[in-house]
Amino acid sequence: MSSYLIIDGYNLIYAIPSLLKASRKSIDFARDNLISMVESYCDCYNAEGIIVYDGNQKKRTIEEGNPTTIFAKKGEGADAVIESLVYKLPDRGQARVVTDDRVVMNMVIGMGAFTMHVAVFEVEARQAIESIRKNIQ
DSSP: OOEEEEEEHHHHHTTSHHHHHHHHHOHHHHHHHHHHHHHHHHHHHTEEEEEEEEEEESSOEEEOSSSEEEEEETTTOHHHHHHHHHHHOSOGGGEEEEOOOHHHHHHHHHTTOEEEOHHHHHHHHHHHHHHHHHHHO
């Protein structure tokens, strides 16, 4: 059974100092750095990653991969997409949503999923990156 790591994208970018710094250069650069962090985490912990961002297009945009990247459609918001993703999972107990947004946390906990604070994810992602580096050497 797979576990799912659902990321509140912009919440992390603006909460993790290195990503915030990267966003000042380019939001695309910050998103790429977040994707790298999530890839390492998913590789190390055998999880399926999904990063969700607020969007401004007429329809939802999905870029497949691990992690999958989803941009909410205009007016929908990342929170609604995260809620929908968790709701549709066959085993919500296998989902972990990474955010510091209390509303999102309360919503997904009420649905039976788990949450992880951004600071905890940052530590675990850095540990995953170090573990992968050690295994490569």
